[in-house]
Amino acid sequence: MATLRISGRFNGPPDSGNGGYVAGLLAEQCDEETVTVILRSRPPLETPLDVRDGRLYDGDTLIAESIGGELERDAPRPVPFAEAVAASDTYVSIEMFASCFVCGSGRTDGLRIEPGRVGENRVAASWIPDDTVPLRPALLWAAMDCPGGWSLPGMLDRPALLGSMTATVHGLPQVGERCVVVGEYHGEQGRKCFASTAVYGVDERLLGQAEQVWIRLT
Structure with a gap:
């Protein structure tokens, strides 16, 4: 055990x-x-x-x-790094997520993956891993978490928490590598919302992909 x-x-x-x-x-x-x-x-x-x-x-x-598990969708398409940087500049959060290790804008020791809109149902964020956290599969799972939630419409007014996640990690980024994380919204049923995410490294190298179920709090 x-x-x-x-x-x-x-x-x-x-x-x-x-x-x-x-x-x-x-x-x-x-x-x-x-x-x-x-x-x-x-x-x-x-x-x-x-x-x-x-x-x-x-x-x-x-x-x-x-x-x-089994993934049912193709990974969300990649976004150029410069476009992801510009999207991150538009990121707006709420107080309950400000301290989140992944997307919290109030954190100086977090991943600072801050997704912004790149389409009606798509968000993207830039991410450059540093050497303060071991680059292991669990960190990729973390990086693929929040962008799925921020792809949901109305997340600021009706926040949601992760209910389940299916993921595959294909590879790990290097410290200082310019990565892009993409999230895509796929609809909802009652309080359940469905999304997928992907992390890309340099040259659009697919590092990981995930599918998620999010649960609206209200």
């Missing part, structure tokens, strides 16, 4: 782990190339969490569960 601990640096909403990063940590425990992770409860920070049979527990509370 493995034990995971989510460092306080890797929060999403205040006082809980970033959904993509937590899902990626659990996916790293699997042998499958493509993994689906379903988030069941908010992941606590700085707490020993047990991994048992592909499930993540805080004591008796189920935090997340993983199974072998």
Whole structure:
């Protein structure tokens, strides 16, 4: 039985782990190339969490569960780096996400992946990884998290949290590599919203792709 601990640096909403990063940590425990992770409860920070049979527990509370997954869509098309930089300049967030490790504009030690619109249902953001965090698959899962949410229409008025994520990591970026993250909205059913994301490195090298279900809070 493995034990995971989510460092306080890797929060999403205040006082809980970033959904993509937590899902990626659990996916790293699997042998499958493509993994689906379903988030069941908010992941606590700085707490020993047990991994048992592909499930993540805080004591008796189920935090997340993983199974072998399958991607149903092609990865969102790449966007030129300069266009992604310009899109990031238009990024507008809300207070509940300001401290998010991935997209939080109030963080100096986060990824600062700040998506802006590049089409009706598409967003993009620039990302240059630094050497303060190990470049591992879980970090790619984190990078692919928030852009999916920001592709949803009305995210500022009706925010959503990640419910599940299916992802494949094809490769890892280099420190200082000019990367682009793209998110694409695919519709919704009730409070469930569907999106896909991709991370591209230099020369449009596909590093990872994901499909997500987001849950509106209201």
